[in-house]
Amino acid sequence: MLKTGYDWDDIRVFLAVYEARSFSAAARNLGASQPTIGRRIKSLEQRLNNRLFERLADGLSPTEAAVSLASKAFPMAEAAESLTRHSALLSDESVGSVRISMNEQAAMLLAGQIGNIRKALPGIELELVITHIEASLSRREADLLIRFCKPKRGNLYSQKLASMPFAVFTSADSLQSGIDRAEDLVAWSRQAHLPWIGWDDEHSYQPDASWMKSNLGERTPVIRINHAMMMQTLLRQNLGIGLLPSVAGDQDPQLKRLTPDIPGLEATLYLIVHGDLRFVPAIRSVMEQLRAVMA
Structure with missing residues (x-):
């Protein structure tokens, strides 16, 4: 030995x-x-x-x-x-714990579906980590990643999980009127009285932040955030208008949509797993459920 x-x-x-x-x-x-x-x-x-x-x-x-x-x-x-x-x-059972690292937008979409995943996979414990920081799959900091970008290196397997169009939302109690036609969007969005909520400078790389910078003209957000879930919370409180993934905003009864889906503003979410782990029963089962609920 x-x-x-x-x-x-x-x-x-x-x-x-x-x-x-x-x-x-x-x-x-x-x-x-x-x-x-x-x-x-x-x-x-x-x-x-x-x-x-x-x-x-x-x-x-x-x-x-x-x-x-x-x-x-x-x-x-x-x-x-x-x-x-x-x-x-070596295990042939869908049991154990699966750790999923995701960004806030993915968390917003999944929040209403976790119960369905747990019902389908009662033997699997889910650990949900919401963060901007890229977890290492090779070091088992996470079993699955949900991110906007495909991995560029390493023994990683990725597949498209969902496409997320965005629209403008506000509180269901707001008196703010919206528009019905996407071609009216730029002129509408540059109105001086609109109280936009948007990302801070550190998160200007976000696709919705880039759209705001390009289309609001001289308008700047009256409230700036660094977390997408804070956006949803502030909109519910009728503190302004802001961009959300359409499916997240449409499923929230405390919000109302002000615009159609915005042309050209769409984020693609990818499901990423280490190549050595993609056939582990518990991880494979969670991947299948994630694809099903995101379909």
């Missing part, structure tokens, strides 16, 4: 510190205490008879020994993660 003088837990802690450049951040990422992280690193340094990190004012700096160790340890970690993924293939 192959034997090694290294403790894999020490190597795992080392990689977390190497990436985070901080004992405290590594401790948070691993769900451990900072003293435990420090002891693990000290143990590894004693085995190597080498210092791995230098303390600087802005964090930890890896030594040459740490850089050399990392070059060998990262492939080990990837192999361990691959083994974990493949072990899931």
Whole structure:
């Protein structure tokens, strides 16, 4: 049997510190205490008879020994993660937990469908993570991603999940009148009295933010947000008008539509899974349900 003088837990802690450049951040990422992280690193340094990190004012700096160790340890970690993924293939039942990372727009569409998915898959626990940050599928930070963009690299499989047209919505209690024809949209949207709610500058890459910038002329949002669900909440409170995915706005009884679907403004959602996991029974079952409810 192959034997090694290294403790894999020490190597795992080392990689977390190497990436985070901080004992405290590594401790948070691993769900451990900072003293435990420090002891693990000290143990590894004693085995190597080498210092791995230098303390600087802005964090930890890896030594040459740490850089050399990392070059060998990262492939080990990837192999361990691959083994974990493949072990899931041994099960032939749709049971377990599936973690789905999604943006807010996807969450808005799925919110009313989670009950149907749970009813169809009672043996599967769902963990829903709503974030802008791209989770790593290779490191099992998520089992499935729902995003606007296809992956450009890695052993990842993607398929189109849904196309989302947008329209302008406001509170069901609002006296604001809308339009019936899409060709009247630009002139209508530039009226000085319209109280738009839109994205902040940091989220100007969003497709609806780009449309507003191109079509509102000198108009700027009177309220700026960084989360799509906040948009829906503010619209319900009759604080202005704003863009929402049409299906999300139409399903909300507290909102009313002011425009037809906006020509040229459509976002495509993709369902993304690691190639090693797409045939795991639980993950495959959730993928099938997501496609069904989004159809």
